Amino acid sequence: MISRRRLFSLTAAVGIGSTIGIAANASPSFAANNNEVAWKFFRAKGLSQAQTAGLIGNFIVESGADPINPAATQHGGGPGRGIAQWEGARRTALYNYAKARGRAWSSLGLQLDFVWKEFTSTESRALSKLKATSSARSAAVAVRKYYERPSAHADEARIRAAELIYSRYGDGTAPPPVTESGFPLLKRGAKGSAVKSLQYLLRGRGQKLSVDGAFGPDTQSKVKAFQKAKGLAVDGVVGPRTWVAVISVIKRGSKGDAVRALQVELKSAGHSLSVDASFGPATQSAVKSYQKKNKLAVDGVVGPATWGSLID
Known part of the structure; x- marks a missing residue:
């Protein structure tokens, strides 16, 4: 399991009033519609509005920007890169994935495809945990716990960002009531x-x-x-x-x-x-x-x- 180290600083850049990391070198790929592109991508993959909001809320916190910044590098010169601040073997896998497709690692489309590649292979457990959630709050916690796995949790920042995304791009209805926060789905055969x-x-x-x-x-x-x-x-x-x-x-x-x-x-x-x-x-x-x-x-x-x- 990867344990990521994050540095956080006070900022109002994302409008959620919480401590999140700010990328040291935001680039021109930081487009105004990045959140909307990500929203449409994950909704097309079959994720619910709440689950999609939970993902994007995490990417706001991880990349340190609203809208999400695929060119983000970890504050303070750390190893994290991109909307999910991949590092270690996962960052290497991102770079190899980009090279094989002849695209820049900092491309938003490339990173969204890579997230889904992880979800359908090495991070399939994280996808199943995300699909078991029913609110933006619980989705945000599930993504942090099972996909991001950072050392600095900052759950309240992730939740507020997810709820903000839900309010922007949802269908106008109120978010589902909060009934859980990252509980696992258990059935016959489970152990632990x-x-x-x-x-x-x-x-x-x-x-x-x-x-x-x-x-x-x-x-x-x-x-x-x-x-x-x-x-x-x-x-x-x-x-x-x-x-x-x-x-x-x-x-x-x-x-x-x-x-x-x-x-x-x-x-x-x-x-x-x-x-x-x-x-x-x-x-x-x-x-x-x-x-x-x-x-x-x-x-x-x-x-x-x-x-x-x-x-x-």
């Missing part, structure tokens, strides 16, 4: 910490099952039972609506399996904690540390935004 957290959360909602991190027939059965009880589509697939229904808002003093799920996710994120089902001072400190690092409200309370950021 997200499944383990799901199992703890289901137990916290009264479902009796083992916690083993494997989405087998018993977990699928319990998901369906929970969905039926909550009036959700009974398909055994854990998407945004099921996640929102199964999570709990927890804080210091909370106890039980939902706290265990939280502690599992915090440990997965690098915090040293005991999974003891008790939301004490150590857990609260870890939550606040995580919230601060990920540009969330630092209140020690674990609600949908924090859950959505934690659960991969």
Whole structure:
């Protein structure tokens, strides 16, 4: 997994009132209609308005400009290039892709094609995560988490940019209500910490099952039972609506399996904690540390935004 380092500076250049990076050498390719070109490109690929806005919002923050700047180079002389600030092996792949087509790497059309090439090959997981979102907010977080993967998250800047793009190019209707923030799509066969957290959360909602991190027939059965009880589509697939229904808002003093799920996710994120089902001072400190690092409200309370950021 690539960990990108970004430098951010205060600017009003994109009109979103947040900290984003500004390219050191904006070029003539920085055209006024770049956002519209990108909007039409990704909509033609089948992405929803919200998903397209989430992508472009990230590219505004990454390239440091509104409209997006395909010639952007990372502030301070870093290795990032283009609308997604590709670096390392991915930047080399961009250069090779441009050379093979006889085009400049800084061409907007070339970079849009390259984004889609990644989405349909090496970054297919990121595309599936993006397609599972239903709001500009959640799309912006999903793109950051699964496609950009930067060290400086700046989620609020990405969200504001995405919502601004949605308001400019959407069909005039209000953006869909925010119901999730980057939750993974889980179904039978899935494995890992997200499944383990799901199992703890289901137990916290009264479902009796083992916690083993494997989405087998018993977990699928319990998901369906929970969905039926909550009036959700009974398909055994854990998407945004099921996640929102199964999570709990927890804080210091909370106890039980939902706290265990939280502690599992915090440990997965690098915090040293005991999974003891008790939301004490150590857990609260870890939550606040995580919230601060990920540009969330630092209140020690674990609600949908924090859950959505934690659960991969």
